[in-house]
Amino acid sequence: xxxxxxxxxxxxxxxxxxxxxxxxxxxxxxxxxxxxxxxxxxxxxxxxxxxxxxxxxxxxxxxxxxxxxxxxxxxxxxxxxxxxxxxxxxxxxxxxxxxxxxxxxxxxxxxxxxxxxxxxxxxxxxxxxxxxxxxxxxxxxxxxxxxxxxxxxxxxxxxxxxxxxxxxxxxxxxxxxxxxxxxxxxxxxxxxxxxxxxxxxxxxxxxxxxxxxxxxxxxxxxxxxxxxxxxxxxxxxxxxxxxxxxxxxxxxxxxxxxxxxxxxxxxxxxxxxxxxxxxxxxxxxxxxxxxxxxxxxxxxxxxxxxxxxxxxxxxxxxxxxxxxxxxxxxxxxxxxxxxxxxxxxxxxxxxxxxxxxxxxxxxxxxxxxxxxxxxxxxxxxxxxxxxxxxxxxxxxxxxxxxxxxxxxxxxxxxxxxxxxxxxxxxxxxxxxxxxxxxxxxxxxxxxxxxxxxxxxxxxxxxxxxxxxxxxxxxxxxxxxxxxxxxxxxxxxxxxxx
Amino acid sequence: xxxxxxxxxxxxxxxxxxxxxxxxxxxxxxxxxxxxxxxxxxxxxxxxxxxxxxxxxxxxxxxxxxxxxxxxxxxxxxxxxxxxxxxxxxxxxxxxxxxxxxxxxxxxxxxxxxxxxxxxxxxxxxxxxxxxxxxxxxxxxxxxxxxxxxxxxxxxxxxxxxxxxxxxxxxxxxxxxxxxxxxxxxxxxxxxxxxxxxxxxxxxxxxxxxxxxxxxxxxxxxxxxxxxxxxxxxxxxxxxxxxxxxxxxxxxxxxxxxxxxxxxxxxxxxxxxxxxxxxxxxxxxxxxxxxxxxxxxxxxxxxxxxxxxxxxxxxxxxxxxxxxxxxxxxxxxxxxxxxxxxxxxxxxxxxxxxxx
Numbered sequence: 001x002x003x004x005x006x007x008x009x010x011x012x013x014x015x016x017x018x019x020x021x022x023x024x025x026x027x028x029x030x031x032x033x034x035x036x037x038x039x040x041x042x043x044x045x046x047x048x049x050x051x052x053x054x055x056x057x058x059x060x061x062x063x064x065x066x067x068x069x070x071x072x073x074x075x076x077x078x079x080x081x082x083x084x085x086x087x088x089x090x091x092x093x094x095x096x097x098x099x100x101x102x103x104x105x106x107x108x109x110x111x112x113x114x115x116x117x118x119x120x121x122x123x124x125x126x127x128x129x130x131x132x133x134x135x136x137x138x139x140x141x142x143x144x145x146x147x148x149x150x151x152x153x154x155x156x157x158x159x160x161x162x163x164x165x166x167x168x169x170x171x172x173x174x175x176x177x178x179x180x181x182x183x184x185x186x187x188x189x190x191x192x193x194x195x196x197x198x199x200x201x202x203x204x205x206x207x208x209x210x211x212x213x214x215x216x217x218x219x220x221x222x223x224x225x226x227x228x229x230x231x232x233x234x235x236x237x238x239x240x241x242x243x244x245x246x247x248x249x250x251x252x253x254x255x256x257x258x259x260x261x262x263x264x265x266x267x268x269x270x271x272x273x274x275x276x277x278x279x280x281x282x283x284x285x286x287x288x289x290x291x292x293x294x295x296x297x298x299x300x301x302x303x304x305x306x307x308x309x310x311x312x313x314x315x316x317x318x319x320x321x322x323x324x325x326x327x328x329x330x331x332x333x334x335x336x337x338x339x340x341x342x343x344x345x346x347x348x349x350x351x352x353x354x355x356x357x358x359x360x361x362x363x364x365x366x367x368x369x370x371x372x373x374x375x376x377x378x379x380x381x382x383x384x385x386x387x388x389x390x391x392x393x394x395x396x397x398x399x400x401x402x403x404x405x406x407x408x409x410x411x412x413x414x415x416x417x418x419x420x421x422x423x424x425x426x427x428x429x430x431x432x433x434x435x436x437x438x439x440x441x442x443x444x445x446x447x448x449x450x451x452x453x454x455x456x457x458x459x460x461x462x463x464x465x466x467x468x469x470x471x472x473x474x475x476x477x478x479x480x481x482x483x484x485x486x487x488x489x490x491x492x493x494x495x496x497x
Numbered sequence: 498x499x500x501x502x503x504x505x506x507x508x509x510x511x512x513x514x515x516x517x518x519x520x521x522x523x524x525x526x527x528x529x530x531x532x533x534x535x536x537x538x539x540x541x542x543x544x545x546x547x548x549x550x551x552x553x554x555x556x557x558x559x560x561x562x563x564x565x566x567x568x569x570x571x572x573x574x575x576x577x578x579x580x581x582x583x584x585x586x587x588x589x590x591x592x593x594x595x596x597x598x599x600x601x602x603x604x605x606x607x608x609x610x611x612x613x614x615x616x617x618x619x620x621x622x623x624x625x626x627x628x629x630x631x632x633x634x635x636x637x638x639x640x641x642x643x644x645x646x647x648x649x650x651x652x653x654x655x656x657x658x659x660x661x662x663x664x665x666x667x668x669x670x671x672x673x674x675x676x677x678x679x680x681x682x683x684x685x686x687x688x689x690x691x692x693x694x695x696x697x698x699x700x701x702x703x704x705x706x707x708x709x710x711x712x713x714x715x716x717x718x719x720x721x722x723x724x725x726x727x728x729x730x731x732x733x734x735x736x737x738x739x740x741x742x743x744x745x746x747x748x749x750x751x752x753x754x755x756x757x758x759x760x761x762x763x764x765x766x767x768x769x770x771x772x773x774x775x776x777x778x779x780x781x782x783x784x785x786x787x788x789x790x791x792x793x794x795x796x797x798x799x800x801x802x803x804x805x806x807x808x809x810x811x812x813x814x815x816x817x818x819x820x821x822x823x824x825x826x827x828x829x830x831x832x833x834x835x836x837x838x839x840x841x842x843x844x845x846x847x848x849x850x851x852x853x
Contacts, residue, residue: 328739341737344730346797351723355738358720365720409738
């Protein structure tokens with residue numbers, strides 16, 4: 001177990017206009033430990049590491065490295081102090097090779113000034129080997145999977161002689177197997193004496209990888225606990241001030257006539273012969289690993305991708321869906337995997353809410369702006385969208401509130417079927433519970449919900465039925481009440497199931 | 498206060514009224530953002546006031562009715578083009594062919610009214626039709642051909658100038674030659690539009706004002722305008738929300754073409770003739786006015802009011818340089834530097850007020 005504090009942060013405060021992002025936060029990192037920063041979005045985790053990585057300046061407080069007070073100030077200064085940051089959005093140049101990326105701007109040179117390729121590749125191979133990675137450093141980064149790119153990114157940061165590594169939500173785009181690989185890497189770095197700050201809002205993985213956990217809420221430190229002494233629901237309570245059982249407020253809804261029926265839907269090379277139906281008031285889950293075709297299914301139903309064959313019925317009538325416009329006209333709504341695809345960030349709330357229903361909010365093409373505002377106001381109240389005013393650009397709202405705006409858009413359009421693709425990605429636990437509550441309410445109103453997710457607990461907590469997709473085919477169907485996480489995972493990855 | 502704050506998060510019982518993390522924060526937030534926003538929006542008008550104040554001291558002629566009327570007349574053409582350009586840029590596009598479309602439609606109109614001996618109204622209608630159709634073609638090529646707006650309109654620039662040269666035979670219409678031999682003059686009415694006035698106000702300026710009001714109504718009050726903002730702000734979101742991107746873009750480019758034609762007729766009236774090479778560089782002038790007016794060059798944000806102010810700033814600057822006896826060569830240099838400085842300043846301001 002780690003003992004020596006290598007990094008100490010004392011009384012760190014950071015204010016943004018109107019928000020105290022960090023309020024007198026203390027934090028200690030020991031040599032060779034993985035210390036997780038856990039908290040909802042907006043809790044201040046990212047602000048903390050941004051101060052450490054030099055991209056933000058603290059307003060007050062002290063940072064001590066190995067007992068000496070330091071002013072970080074800039075990313076390059078942070079690096080020279082031995083602090084390296086792996087960003088959520090990777091910073092690799094996709095048209096260059098792995099080796100060129102690892103040593104970006106620090107390429108070894110011949111005396112003539114030209115790049116010494118032989119040495120570059122040797123050095124890169126050595127760096128990759130240190131991390132136990134067996135990839136040819138001459139491959140272009142653009143050809144790698146997201147997970148591999150992330151490993152390269154880590155290799156790049158580690159190669160800069162850092163002894164404190166900051167990882168910001170590193171698993172958000174990874175499949176389970178890739179995550180295991182990343183965790184293996186983190187453990188081996190730890191054995192070599194690297195100290196790691198691991199930011200996440202996913203409890204399960206924090207419990208798996210971290211030694212200690214510091215929980216932040218509303219910019220304040222709630223506490224630091226060692227993993228062994230922290231049961232999961234106590235951590236959740238610390239994070240949000242509410243208990244685990246309140247997370248999935250699923251209420252029973254009567255399942256009625258099928259509102260969406262799909263027969264033998266195929267998309268060339270991706271989806272094969274999918275048939276299923278969603279009833280009024282039913283929540284049907286689709287579970288699959290990355291690359292299983294789960295998002296393609298949603299995109300095809302919404303007219304964003306072309307089906308090779310198959311029939312779709314909405315409310316019993318044959319539907320031809322060639323574009324999102326067709327899908328919307330038929331009463332289908334779609335919350336995309338990437339929330340940003342559902343919002344116009346520079347527009348305020350009302351136009352985002354009515355974006356899909358402009359025909360209902362105009363006469364002879366002239367907008368009824370008063371009506372738009374009233375409608376938006378109603379949704380802001382009803383869905384508890386937290387915003388200083390209706391005029392707020394949605395780019396400035398938090399992830400959970402943005403998701404609620406997207407949901408308002410489809411509710412405003414009176415969609416009869418709503419497809420949720422990873423509805424809780426990147427949003428905090430409190431907002432998650434609210435989104436689920438809304439989902440439950442929609443079902444009670446007789447709306448059919450298709451929920452695509454890679455988070456097993458939420459599928460089990462919210463769905464009536466769960467379909468498992470693998471390699472573009474449905475391989476199993478379960479009633480949510482009589483299936484376990486293990487069973488679903490096994491079926492989805494093709495082990496035993 | 499802190500207790501209240503955490504409780505409201507925990508229960509999720511915050512109503513929209515006490516929306517911020519805490520009451521105090523909300524108020525500060527609002528003040529800051531409206532102050533920032535008004536500075537953002539007010540930037541162009543502050544620049545305009547400073548410039549005018551300086552010139553009214555620097556030159557005794559600046560604040561004379563005569564001079565201001567003159568400025569209004571000169572600015573009109575650019576206002577008309579820039580209003581159309583604003584809509585194009587808001588929707589995430591750019592139109593490099595506006596000067597060429599202006600010349601093309603003016604040439605057709607002038608040829609129709611002189612050589613072909615058609616009635617003024619028929620000529621005007623023809624010019625407007627040519628401009629609209631050419632703009633429509635821009636839109637169709639961009640959306641159906643799936644090529645960048647920049648390339649499509651660059652191609653149109655050359656094509657339109659070429660056709661204008663063919664139609665006019667490379668001569669001004671009417672030229673001295675044709676006017677004397679054919680006795681073909683432009684109709685009085687058209688000349689009145691370009692050079693006449695009503696109660697001392699130039700007709701051209703009134704036309705520009707009408708166009709600006711129309712543009713303002715389209716951008717702020719119609720489904721078309723809303724769709725344009727959505728497409729420019731986030732094309733993918735617009736698509737997923739069921740906005741008809743192709744129809745919107747085609748429509749916007751057609752309107753741009755129509756406005757180029759209006760500007761062409763006004764300019765023809767003012768110059769007393771049309772020619773295939775008139776209004777060269779007008780595309781850049783219009784884009785500059787749009788950008789100076791605070792519109793985001795990458796789409797999604799911008800206002801017609803800002804654009805009009807931007808065009809007026811450019812007009813007053815040119816006028817001021819004239820009054821201060823700066824040579825025409827240096828004027829170009831100054832113009833260029835001003836445009837770049839404004840955009841640099843604008844970017845800085847956006848970062849300062851938008852990023853936290």
